Amino acid sequence: RKKVKQENPGLSFVELGRKLGELWRESDPNERRKYTEKANAEKVIYEQTMSLWNARKNARMQQR
Helix, strand or coil: CHHHHHHCCCCCHHHHHHHHHHHHHHCCHHHHHHHHHHHHHHHHHHHHHHHHHHHHHHHHHHHC
């Protein structure tokens, strides 16, 4: 994002998003794979954390 913004300083926030999407779609699938795998791993951690948080929240609510 930073590099694209520096290379295209006149782009608005929306235009920058479009440009980044375009670059993402044009990138090599093998290059994208490492980012999607990392995102999927982070999503699993997030979902586990939220599940635990919600369970604790519900337990506190039942104690009231």
